[in-house]
Amino acid sequence: MLDIAAATDRVEEILAAHQGLEGPLLPILHAVQAELGYVPQLVLPQIAKALNLSKAEVHGVVSFYHDFREAPAGRHVLKLCRAEACQAMGADRVAAHAQSTLGVDWHETTKDAAVTLEPVFCLGLCACGPAAMIDGRLVGRCDEARVDALIAGVRA
Numbered sequence: 001m002l003d004i005a006a007a008t009d010r011v012e013e014i015l016a017a018h019q020g021l022e023g024p025l026l027p028i029l030h031a032v033q034a035e036l037g038y039v040p041q042l043v044l045p046q047i048a049k050a051l052n053l054s055k056a057e058v059h060g061v062v063s064f065y066h067d068f069r070e071a072p073a074g075r076h077v078l079k080l081c082r083a084e085a086c087q088a089m090g091a092d093r094v095a096a097h098a099q100s101t102l103g104v105d106w107h108e109t110t111k112d113a114a115v116t117l118e119p120v121f122c123l124g125l126c127a128c129g130p131a132a133m134i135d136g137r138l139v140g141r142c143d144e145a146r147v148d149a150l151i152a153g154v155r156a
Helices: 004-017 025-036 041-051 055-064 084-088 091-102 144-155
Strands: 076-081 115-120 132-134 137-139
Touching (some): 076 091, 076 144, 091 115, 091 144, 132 144
């Protein structure tokens, strides 16, 4: 559970650390997510006020960029490449299998909070597609069996 007072205090420290920086919104949002694990809606007005932006402008940036989460991630994050090279190698089939196996859609977390599934648009493993990343570790040549093994490995 998010401690609101602690979160707003920490965001205030992050804002102070970025004071005077030109174009600070993205670095601030990245710092907030690194600190809190996601960018809670409750800190958007605080960030907007500090940067003289509207809450809608800040929310627009958070919702536009796939790297920002608006809810806490699961204990493990499985990212599947959605870029064209991986799609040509069967990424759509692998993604559908992962969604079905986990019972979630993109940006959702399993009911047991074990795995969050996220799309990414290129992991740089184009020659080894379809590509995935589990908790920051790159995995190439993903098929349904490899995805099953990744999921089983983090749920063990």
